[in-house]
Amino acid sequence: MPTDSARRLAALTERLPARVRTGYWTRVVPVLAVLAVVTHIPSFMRPVWSPDEGYLATQARMLADGGVLYDTVVDRKPPLLPWLYEACFALFGSTSLWPLRTLAIVAHLATAVLLASIARGRWGNRAGAAAGALYLLVSIGLSPEDTQAATFEVFMLPAMVAAFRYAERRRWLAAGIAVALCSLTKQTGGAVLLPVLWMLLQDTRRRGVAWRPALFKIGFGFALPIALVAVILTKPKGFLFWVVTGSGDYASLGGAWLQMTGRALGNSAILLAAGLGFLAPLGRRLWLKYRSRPLLPPPAATGRRWPIISFAADPAEAHEERGSTTDLWVWLLSSVIAVSTGFHFFGHYYLQLMPVLVLLGVGAVSTSAIRWRPVLVYSTVAATAFWGLAMFWPGQKLTHTTEVATTVAEQTTPKDTVLVWGMHPELYWLADRRPASRYLTAGFLTNFSGGKDGQQVGEQYSVSDAWQTFDQELAKGLPEVVVDDSGRAPYQPVLIPRMESLLETRYEVVGVNADTVIYRLKR
Structure with a gap:
């Protein structure tokens, strides 16, 4: 019923x-x-x-x-x-x-x-x-x-x-x-x-x-x-x-x-x-x-037009579109x-x-x-x-990113800021930590992007005034943790003098995961 x-x-x-x-x-x-x-x-x-x-x-x-x-x-x-x-x-x-x-x-x-x-x-x-x-x-x-x-x-x-x-x-x-x-x-x-x-x-x-x-x-x-x-x-x-x-x-x-x-x-x-x-x-x-294009030019001199040409391969297709x-x-x-x-x-x-x-x-x-x-x-x-x-898409990359984000969360508190030097801003979101800069990828500071080689990558190719703005942001407070996720990319810190100097003078290594290096501010 x-x-x-x-x-x-x-x-x-x-x-x-x-x-x-x-x-x-x-x-x-x-x-x-x-x-x-x-x-x-x-x-x-x-x-x-x-x-x-x-x-x-x-x-x-x-x-x-x-x-x-x-x-x-x-x-x-x-x-x-x-x-x-x-x-x-x-x-x-x-x-x-x-x-x-x-x-x-x-x-x-x-x-x-x-x-x-x-x-x-x-x-x-x-x-x-x-x-x-x-x-x-x-x-x-x-x-x-x-x-x-x-x-x-x-x-x-x-x-x-x-x-x-x-x-x-x-x-x-x-x-x-x-x-x-x-x-x-x-x-x-x-x-x-x-x-x-x-x-x-x-x-x-x-x-x-x-x-x-x-x-x-x-x-x-x-x-x-x-x-x-x-x-x-x-x-x-x-x-x-x-x-x-x-x-x-x-x-x-x-x-x-x-x-x-x-x-x-x-x-x-x-x-x-x-x-x-x-x-x-x-x-x-x-x-x-x-294949059906006419081999002869249209008879323009006589003022006539070619009849409608069918491009069909069989009679069932022989009609105008x-x-x-x-x-x-x-x-x-x-x-x-x-x-x-x-x-x-x-x-x-x-x-x-x-x-x-x-x-x-x-x-x-x-x-x-x-x-x-x-x-x-x-x-x-x-x-x-x-x-x-x-x-069934392989999850190694996500697993790696998640492990790094977990380490960042363990090394910081919710009040701390973090800087990811790489092209994976999802680390900020997965770690639930605030970025230290408005530039969420290193591409803004180096002009690196997918398909780029090292010829037009470097400090001199950055977005206009980006490094000045970046320096002002860090002057307000250095990030507690810096994640170097550059690997062997043409923007790795050894090729970017400002980043190399910052990491050498103010930070120490606290973790390494594959080719990602995690730095923490020296006490």
Whole structure:
């Protein structure tokens, strides 16, 4: 016998409109939600996945303790994600990142739903559902440290896809606002402005309407949120320097070209393997178009035009494509430029390529005789492999970092400050100790970053006035513990005279863990 609550729930469901009870999104969104959760369950298996998470967590604690963003708390990134971390810590405490991991799943789900909406409008219901599912499957198709972490690219993607969707619907003001939100999460997200402007140009050509009002709406929507953040919510000078002008050396061409090229090719190959199910049909479609190009020039002298040419490989494909995909290719071009900016080619950068690649692949399958089953089967098998890789990802690095953090906590009290001379700011968060400096990595003081060799690393390549600020911070009180986590990197203390002098004169070694040396202030 059904209970009273079950009967009331059934009666309430019956009163809902039929289109809500059995509509397209009512059926698709729950499935995508389950898939988003399942694919990202491994994200909850570790306290921290990447240095970016550790940096954001440490930033959030500093902000909660009264720090000022782009003044006493600095980073080369826009402010939205540090603020989100701070808000989550205020609500749920700062000892775990599970709230951020949960919000990351929500961000993936929002991206999938937006992609489903775009694909459905272009190629039908089945294509829409496939686009959402394929995105969620490929969203874990890189190193787990890049796909399971709650970092900038994950939270940037919903606004990026929304900007494209709004532009597609000619909602130019909303598109401009979405581009701004994307840029305020990560600077390279602003690259989606290129396809937005392209769609504006094509729309004005097709409809023969004035482009200036729409361009004004885009510009106003883009400028207003950025002006609000830069002028009112942060310090304008600090925002301009840290978000816009202060990353020139970091994004310079100098560096280990062989290492950067290998990283670029390696991550591209991994993404290709993860998305081969829908990228293979896309490649096939491009090959067929290439083979079907006319060998003779068009008869311009007679004023005639070539008839519509089918790029189909069989009669089932012999029809005109439903809608142009030029805007998608412009989007892909802008994303490639964004991923290449700075020439670092980190794996998490490649998340920006996934939405548009999914749409191009879905379009290729939808407009051909290729069946959906092999595409979805391969993508599911590949996602399962990456899911298993994340579940059993080696933990030696995390174990080492945790052991060092434990030693730091034992050597200090909660009132003491700590300085980590390295590129792993998660040590501050894991040890639950306050940083002695606003510069949470040695990169700000030496210009070191992934892919850099020793040619442009040193005191003279630091962020402008960074050493003067650093000296002022230490003059207020030396850190109780210094963790030298540089190993054999080109910024190790023996190569940085100021750090070498500081450690030799004021500190003594109290612990060594692998290639990490822990110093404590001399009594």
